[in-house]
Amino acid sequence: MSLLKKLVKPFLVVAPYVARSSQTVKYPDERLVFSERFRGRHRLDLDKCIHCGLCARICPCASIVLVPVEGREGKYPQIDYGTCSLCGLCVDACPRGALTMTDFVEFSAYKRSDLVYSPERLAEVPDIKEVLPMLKRRIKPVLTDKEMKYEVVEEL
Ligand code: SF4
Numbered sequence: 001m002s003l004l005k006k007l008v009k010p011f012l013v014v015a016p017y018v019a020r021s022s023q024t025v026k027y028p029d030e031r032l033v034f035s036e037r038f039r040g041r042h043r044l045d046l047d048k049c050i051h052c053g054l055c056a057r058i059c060p061c062a063s064i065v066l067v068p069v070e071g072r073e074g075k076y077p078q079i080d081y082g083t084c085s086l087c088g089l090c091v092d093a094c095p096r097g098a099l100t101m102t103d104f105v106e107f108s109a110y111k112r113s114d115l116v117y118s119p120e121r122l123a124e125v126p127d128i129k130e131v132l133p134m135l136k137r138r139i140k141p142v143l144t145d146k147e148m149k150y151e152v153v154e155e156l
């Protein structure tokens with residue numbers, strides 16, 4: 001291969017990719033819309049829970065304990081996200097659909113104790129804009145014959 005070809009070839013290889021749309025999600029300005037079955041932070045419906053304890057019994061990580069809730073009878077699940085693997089078994093086992101999973105992944109914490117979510121805390125999932133005030137749009141990936149690009153689903 002001539003010296004000229006050696007110099008030009010890398011640019012020819014890269015050129016088509018430069019023309020394509022970006023594959024990078026500009027998080028936290030943009031956030032992907034996850035699939036419906038995505039397993040993020042739980043939501044607990046306190047009114048549906050019948051205190052059966054099946055969620056705690058099936059949890060492979062022993063992340064759930066049932067605790068009392070002020071002003072209510074019975075005990076409700078409390079989840080330790082320091083050990084929870086987000087496997088979703090507790091959701092599958094719940095006979096009342098009281099436990100569901102959201103697409104909420106923004107719940108890291110500086111202290112392990114802050115990862116223990118009481119039933120009351122599990123019942124409330126904050127608006128994403130409270131956690132990511134800089135979020136401007138939700139986007140989703142779209143596959144074409146030639147490439148993957150992102151489409152804006154919602155401007156916030
Ligand atoms: S998602 Fe899995 S690991 Fe987490 S609390 Fe439920 S059963 Fe346990």
Ligand code: SF4
Nearest residue numbers: 049050052053055094
């Ligand atoms: S959340 Fe569901 S499985 Fe867990 S105690 Fe309540 S009703 Fe039972």
